[in-house]
Amino acid sequence: MSPDGNGAYVTNDGDASVSQYSITADGRLVAKSTLEVDAGDQPTAMAVSPDGKSAYVTNSFDATVSQYNVAASGALSPKDTPTVVVGTAPNGIAREPGW
């Protein structure tokens, strides 16, 4: 992974947010300048698209998926439509493998 533009993302179950970290060259996590971005109520699973440009979070209480653009820096920002409604209590998400 090139040192620039990477990211590790952690869903914060009780905080309705996603914490975002940069990964240093030796693999340590360092909080990005904006540590947390909002998610829905009780975010659980998270996935990043294979092209690294989109990220998705399931919000179990909301029955929604929050969707984000991933900037070149790896920072998350909500897409124009920040959430889509899914079934009750979504709790897992997978990315389409390969590209």
Added chain:
Amino acid sequence: MSPDGESAYVTNFADDTVSQYDVDPADGELSAKGTPTVGAGNFPIGIAVGPDGESAYVANQASNHISQYDVAADGMLTAKTPATVAGDDPTQIAVRPDTTGPTTTITSGPSGTVGSPNASFIFSSNESGSTFQCRLDSGAFSSCSSPKAYAGLADGAHSFAVRATDFSGNTGPPAMRGWTVDTPEPSTDLILDAQAKQKAKKLKVDVACGEVDCSVNLVGKGTIPKTAGTAVAAAKAKKFKLKPKGVEVAAGATERVRLKFKRNRKSVKKINGLLKQGGRKTRKRAKAVVKATATGQGGSDTAKQKVKLER
């Protein structure tokens, strides 16, 4: 799951541990690694392996932090320093996949115009675990490692390119280096001492080879013409040879070589006498021809020079 598919990890939220397994490449069956579990925080849930496969992260919900690990070549986890970073009720973890190829830098190699037909390049990638492909001139890229050496290149312009592919299979743009090979031609520049002193029984020859180191072999022969009307007249022309000699000449240097007559002492004396008489009285001078063959980098060269022997 590690990106290389060889290791699998399971968070055990009741045990506060992570179990680590080898994945059988044939049937996918899991078997516990040498150290079957490593410690995590309180109530570990999510786990992710970094895009380079060298780090792993575990979200510990109850202790409210993220554990970070190094992933060894055998897939086993060991805690990094620091072992944890703060969380905010962390649950699951995802990492952004690596979609960027590594940048390759050539740190050493020929440039401009060089005299050597050989070239060696040292290069590196900004991503650890990269593999490299090299290309010379219009050839195809083929796998290589640093340093990459080439030998016996033709005179003229050449180009070298090297590109890196990272752990995730992203290939970056090639780094390029152009240079020109101009192998200097060896040359001998023979200077025969026209004032060769016969009493010294030897000829002085200066040898130089221009821009390259060379080995020079010298041979020589000569004739003393028939002389008339002198006290020590030779009844007929006499031929003589010089002793062959070899010399190593450094680039840019001139070596002085002394060539001796290839005769016994008595005949040398006679030759000297004849030279003296002939040179003074008859103007028919003894002549010698010295031939040199130089061998150096890039080829060989020969030179020949006549010299008149006189007092």
